[in-house]
Each structure stands twice: as C-alpha cells, then as structure tokens.
Amino acid sequence: MRRVKVWTPILLLLGGAFVGAQLLRPLPEPKFVAAEPVHALDGQFSIPWPAQGQGAVRVPGSGDIGTFGEQKPVPTASVAKVMTAYVILKGHPLRGKADAGPSIEVDAKAVADGTAESESRIEGLTAGTKFSQQDMLKMLMIPSGNNVARLLARWDAGTNDETAFVAKMNAAAAELGMKDTVYTDPSGLDAATVSTAVDQLKLAEAVMKDEAFRAVVAMPNATVKGLPKPIYNNNDSLLTAAGLSIRGIKTGSSTPAGGTLMWAAYKSVGDETPLVLGTMMDQHADGPDPDGRDSLVLVKENSRKVIEAVRAALAASPAVRKGQTVGYLDDGLGGRTPLVATKDLNVIGVPGQRMRLSLGAGAGAVPHAATDGAEVGVLTVGDGDGAKSVPVAVRGDLAEPSFGTRLTRLR
Structure with a gap:
C-alpha cells in the first residue's frame, strides 16, 4: 500500500504530462x-510530324501538346541567337517596344566579320557608327547577323572576345532547366553549340514574355537608319502566311544542323488568344545542301503543317x-x-x-x-x-x- 501511495501520484503526474504534451x-x-x-x-489528335529530326509544341499555361524524335543534342545553327537576345534583354531590359535603349558602337571586328561570305552577316557597317540596342536586336534576329551577335556579346561583357558572354548563355540555359544544351558561341555558327527541341521550347516560353523581343521577331522586314538597305527576315514566308497568325521567332540553317526553327503563333478561341510555341530541329533535305539552304525550306514547310494542324485542333474544352x-x-x-x-x-x-x-x-x-x-x-x-x-x-x-x-x- 505504501508503494501504491508513492507511485500513484507520480504515474498520474506523468500521465497528465503526457496527455498535456500530446494536446x-x-x-x-x-x-x-x-x-x-x-x-x-476528350478526343484524339495526331500531329503531322515529319519522318526525321525532333520537335516539340506547347501552349504556355495549358502545357505540352506533343514531342517527336529522340531528344538528343544537335547543332542549333542560328536559333542560338534567341539565347543571345534573351541574355542581352535580361542584362539590358528595354521598356517595351517603343524603347530604343542605349547606343552601341560598331567596332572594327564587326566590320571585318561583315565581309565573310560563308555566313550570314550585316554588310556595310562602319567602325565608330552607333546603333540603338533595339536596332541591333533587329539586325540580330531579322536577317540573322552573326557579326552583330558577336558584337553584342563583346558589348555586354565589355571585353574584346565573346567568352564571358557565352558563359552567361550557359548560365541562363541552366537556370531555365535546359539540361541538354551547350552554347559555345553567340551566333550558332559553331556546330558545337547544341540543344534539343524540348530545351529550346523552354527558352521560347521565357523570351516571349518580353514585349520588346516579341515586337522585333514579328517583323518580316525592317529599315534601320544607318544601313544601306532594308533587312529581310529569313522566316518571311511564314510571318506573312495568311490565316496562321505566326509572329516569329527564329530560323537557322547550316550543313551540320540542317534546318532549325523556333516559332510562335496565336489562335483566337472565344475571347482568348493563346500563344502556341513550337520548335523543330535536325531537318535535312536530300542531296547536296551547301549551308543548309534547302533544309531551311524543308523545316519551314514541315513546321507549317504542324502549325496549321495544331491551330485547327485548338479549342476550349x-x-x-x-x-x-x-x-x-x-x-x-x-x-x-x-x-x-x-x-x-x-x-x-x-x-x-x-x-x-x-x-x-x-x-x-x-x-x-x-x-x-x-x-x-x-x-x-x-x-x-x-x-x-x-x-x-x-x-x-x-x-x-x-x-x-x-x-x-x-x-
């Protein structure tokens, strides 16, 4: 009884403490x-993908519509310039399409690069001439000026080469989750600059949020003060195609890459107008194809079929x-x-x-x-x-x- 009297209060105290702690x-x-x-x-839809290469289509907000082909890294050609524009605008943002931005001076290297016949470039530049950042973006994205891509890289980094800027391109790719992408140059001329269609779609979605970028890539052509002649878009056949509402983004072509294309289109559905984004890479025409000229025609035609089909099928559900x-x-x-x-x-x-x-x-x-x-x-x-x-x-x-x-x- 003595033990009961001693232990009962202790057990009750411990039990009360346990209950209190639990509660x-x-x-x-x-x-x-x-x-x-x-x-x-509900329903079924089949995208008319080509027989070769790789591609991807997405509606931002709704999600992925489809992909095709093995998503292995392949040369991007000039589609790499989309990342160049993205990094430039990220570091030097423009306040909408009306903002011309700072002046950028043409250096002797850009002038010399403008005489290279084996690559796309802006000809007729003069060392010491200044263009606005907006006009530089036009020269970069519309006729695909390789020399302007390198000039912008040097201007951004404040150095005489593009190494530091290329590091920024790869850092931006990692930030966007582009795990199978490596940039080795700002223009895409180097075949070691590689990516996948799925990775490039991530970039497309990010860069199309920028109003200044959207305004530039939607232009079939432009007149830039200080250039001897107007500049024309390599994607003009799609940008001016009736009934497709295509508003960019960038073509690319080379012997190693074949034809590549990143595109943006719109489709009115009720009172909404969603953006549709797509990429297609590694398109190669049959036979000899210097610099991928025929492959560029091929990728645009194959992309047109995909755009037409997706726009026709897009609906509210x-x-x-x-x-x-x-x-x-x-x-x-x-x-x-x-x-x-x-x-x-x-x-x-x-x-x-x-x-x-x-x-x-x-x-x-x-x-x-x-x-x-x-x-x-x-x-x-x-x-x-x-x-x-x-x-x-x-x-x-x-x-x-x-x-x-x-x-x-x-x-």
Missing part, C-alpha cells in the same frame, strides 16, 4: 491530395465541372475531407491533350476546421504562366482531429 503538440499542416495528377481532354470531387484534404492524422470544385472550368487545348492537375492553398493559409462548402484552396489545370484555376471547397465539415486521435498520435 499541446502543433497539429500537422493539412495536405492537399489531387484525385488524379493529370486530366486528358471542359476540364472540371462544378461539384466534381477533385481530391481531398489530409489532416496528417488519418482524417480525409473531400474537396469539390465550386464552378465549371474550361481550358484551351487539343483533343487528347494531358494537362497537369495540382491542388494548393491559394492565397490564404489552410484551415484545420471549416464548415461544409467553405473554400479552402484552388485546383490548377495546366502549368506555367497562364494556367487556369478554380476554387475548391470542403464537402462536409472539416473538423480538427478528435481528442482520442490527438492523444494517440505517433507523429
């Missing part, structure tokens, strides 16, 4: 769990219906509360397209308790900028874990 422990943060990771739009169960809220202690969409959600895509689904808290914190019908988060369909979301609410009351659950929890 005072912070509750786990509730986690959103989607019912399915992807949603496939239902992804989520009001009241549909889209997942649940896990309280971390075994409790699950169903989540339902609070309204219909239509998305823009092609038949059969698989779109990513994700549940999240939205702007506010996730509650541990809520009444039936309370909005507690959002369901996002698609990925990237422009992805669409719909609020989700709990179906039934969301209650905090019970006394017994909190008392017996092990985690």
Whole structure:
C-alpha cells in the first residue's frame, strides 16, 4: 500500500504530462491530395510530324501538346541567337517596344566579320557608327547577323572576345532547366553549340514574355537608319502566311544542323488568344545542301503543317465541372475531407491533350476546421504562366482531429 501511495501520484503526474504534451503538440499542416495528377481532354489528335529530326509544341499555361524524335543534342545553327537576345534583354531590359535603349558602337571586328561570305552577316557597317540596342536586336534576329551577335556579346561583357558572354548563355540555359544544351558561341555558327527541341521550347516560353523581343521577331522586314538597305527576315514566308497568325521567332540553317526553327503563333478561341510555341530541329533535305539552304525550306514547310494542324485542333474544352470531387484534404492524422470544385472550368487545348492537375492553398493559409462548402484552396489545370484555376471547397465539415486521435498520435 505504501508503494501504491508513492507511485500513484507520480504515474498520474506523468500521465497528465503526457496527455498535456500530446494536446499541446502543433497539429500537422493539412495536405492537399489531387484525385488524379493529370486530366486528358476528350478526343484524339495526331500531329503531322515529319519522318526525321525532333520537335516539340506547347501552349504556355495549358502545357505540352506533343514531342517527336529522340531528344538528343544537335547543332542549333542560328536559333542560338534567341539565347543571345534573351541574355542581352535580361542584362539590358528595354521598356517595351517603343524603347530604343542605349547606343552601341560598331567596332572594327564587326566590320571585318561583315565581309565573310560563308555566313550570314550585316554588310556595310562602319567602325565608330552607333546603333540603338533595339536596332541591333533587329539586325540580330531579322536577317540573322552573326557579326552583330558577336558584337553584342563583346558589348555586354565589355571585353574584346565573346567568352564571358557565352558563359552567361550557359548560365541562363541552366537556370531555365535546359539540361541538354551547350552554347559555345553567340551566333550558332559553331556546330558545337547544341540543344534539343524540348530545351529550346523552354527558352521560347521565357523570351516571349518580353514585349520588346516579341515586337522585333514579328517583323518580316525592317529599315534601320544607318544601313544601306532594308533587312529581310529569313522566316518571311511564314510571318506573312495568311490565316496562321505566326509572329516569329527564329530560323537557322547550316550543313551540320540542317534546318532549325523556333516559332510562335496565336489562335483566337472565344475571347482568348493563346500563344502556341513550337520548335523543330535536325531537318535535312536530300542531296547536296551547301549551308543548309534547302533544309531551311524543308523545316519551314514541315513546321507549317504542324502549325496549321495544331491551330485547327485548338479549342476550349471542359476540364472540371462544378461539384466534381477533385481530391481531398489530409489532416496528417488519418482524417480525409473531400474537396469539390465550386464552378465549371474550361481550358484551351487539343483533343487528347494531358494537362497537369495540382491542388494548393491559394492565397490564404489552410484551415484545420471549416464548415461544409467553405473554400479552402484552388485546383490548377495546366502549368506555367497562364494556367487556369478554380476554387475548391470542403464537402462536409472539416473538423480538427478528435481528442482520442490527438492523444494517440505517433507523429
């Protein structure tokens, strides 16, 4: 009895401390769990890919539409200049399409490079002449001036060579997740500058957010004060094609690369006009093809077929219906509360397209308790900028874990 009298208060004290500690422990943060990771739009769609090479198509916000070919690094040719423009605008941003930017002086090296007959270049430059950054971008992107690419690289780095700038290009590629891309020069003339269609699509999506860039690459031609003649876009046949709404981006061609193309197009769907981006690489015409001239024609024609088909198939489709169960809220202690969409959600895509689904808290914190019908988060369909979301609410009351659950929890 003496032992009982001694140990009982101690055990009661320890038990009380345990209970108190369990009840005072912070509750786990509730986690959103989607019912399915992807949603496939109704129907089927087949992209008319060519027989060789590689390519990719994407609608920013909606997600990837399709890819083809082995995504192995291949020479980019002048499509590399898109990264050159991206790095220049990242380091020296222009405030929209009306901003001319700083003046850049032509050096003797750019003049000498303008006489090289074996590559695309801007001819007629004079050392000491100054052009605005905007006009330099036009000379870079419209007629694909290799000498201007190198000049911009030297100007940005403040050195007499392009090494430091090329390092920036590779750093930007890594930042964008372009894992299979290596830049060795700012123009793409070097066959060691390699990438994949999927990687280049990541760059296309990033650079098309820049208004100044969009304005330049949409030009079939331009007159630049200080140049002896107008400059013409190597992609003019697609930029001026009726009914395709193509607004860029860059062609490339060489013997090692064949024909390459990064393109941007638009399609009005109801009251929306989504951007459609695509890349096609490693297109080689049959027979002798000096500097890839015939391959350039081939890649543009093959890309046209893809653009026409994707634009024709692009439409608004239902992804989520009001009241549909889209997942649940896990309280971390075994409790699950169903989540339902609070309204219909239509998305823009092609038949059969698989779109990513994700549940999240939205702007506010996730509650541990809520009444039936309370909005507690959002369901996002698609990925990237422009992805669409719909609020989700709990179906039934969301209650905090019970006394017994909190008392017996092990985690």
